[in-house]
Amino acid sequence: MNAQAAPTAAVLIIGDEILSGRTRDVNLNTIARFLAALGIDLMEARTVGDRQAQIVGALNALRQAYDYVLTTGGIGPTHDDITADAVGAAFGVAVAEHPEALAILERRYGPGEFNAARRRMARIPEGGSLIANPATDAPGFQIGNVFVMAGVPKIMEAMLQDVAPRLRTGAVVHARTIRVVGVGESAIAEVLRAAAEARPDLSYGSYPFGFGTDGEVGTQLVIRGRERAEVDAAEHDLSQELRYLGIDIAVT
């Protein structure tokens, strides 16, 4: 699927609250769909705690391996928000108050309201540029191929709008889903394997549903590829084969 050299990306989720189980991350899925719409292949995601060595290690591994890294979490005003310092350490640059970020925050908070904690949110690694935050003003930042965003989902989503124009896009991956109801994966495994082998440029996935519950059971077959006509043809062929076997399907 990478014949057209689609850009690649990784996500780095930063926050003890995800690893402790207190908070269920929703940002990864939002970013995954955002990147998919731009034709960028999300290759990997990591979740680390609020520990500088861990953030630095993960960030340096990911930014060298992929075209882009998008991070979430740890850029607020409190002592446990260490992402800016960790990113600075990863790049080997100092972290300092960014004049434009200071101006944005000064505008937001009245005189006397702009305390030390809030000033902290203007600290950006040297060489970084700001990512606008239309939700609550305090900006994220980009340095090199790394995009540093807030962890609060509504704010993170708002920041993505200023990230999008900075990314090189690829051909979008088209997907067709064949919904097979009443039989499990095993019943269609051989047909699916043969179909996948016949079209090595496409990806064929099989995702069972309903198992382990009392509800309807079945399997979603997902065909993905960057050539829409090929995906459509593959869906047509596989649907015919399944119908020929007497299996009930619905295509979406």
Add this chain to the structure above:
Amino acid sequence: MNAQAAPTAAVLIIGDEILSGRTRDVNLNTIARFLAALGIDLMEARTVGDRQAQIVGALNALRQAYDYVLTTGGIGPTHDDITADAVGAAFGVAVAEHPEALAILERRYGPGEFNAARRRMARIPEGGSLIANPATDAPGFQIGNVFVMAGVPKIMEAMLQDVAPRLRTGAVVHARTIRVVGVGESAIAEVLRAAAEARPDLSYGSYPFGFGTDGEVGTQLVIRGRERAEVDAAEHDLSQELRYLGIDIAVT
């Protein structure tokens, strides 16, 4: 917080459907809460696609760095289920039909129903032991410090019950939450920093809520530690300080 050398763990989520955005992972949160209840520190999580080299690389990094690795996904009967082979490759061992797994699957499926695809689910890396699957029978497996489970949430949850007794447990981390309504993190950042510095054995986290939405805004302050009395004392002290500043709080 690691004075008592709590066991450490990592989670490895395997599946293209998570990275494409098609599926939102819920297993990480389930496992995080499961490990927290056992006093095991979840240190890191990674999500990789259905690609052997990626699974092998991540698994070998994680199993060397932490006491336990729990994986989800890729152990079904279809061609895209490559986790057993990848785990075998990571450990440098062959993957073969496991007699006990074969017997379990033969019991589940009648004669003539036990096809090649279903047999595939009996393939386990050599030296592995089975993890019971009370939901749908097809087992997971353990090899070394790695626990390989299904990706379907209900099945994964059922498998955790057979993983629990195999894990060394630690002292459970106690958490108290102070809910601060009507003010943001910046208003309490200095008080919180001072509190955290005064009790270096505890972890103090600050999690804003409501920002970027039209709802109620505020901050949840979470104090965590393995000594319940110390956590309670820390909550008492911080609550008093916040009340002294005229800030409305609720403790849970």
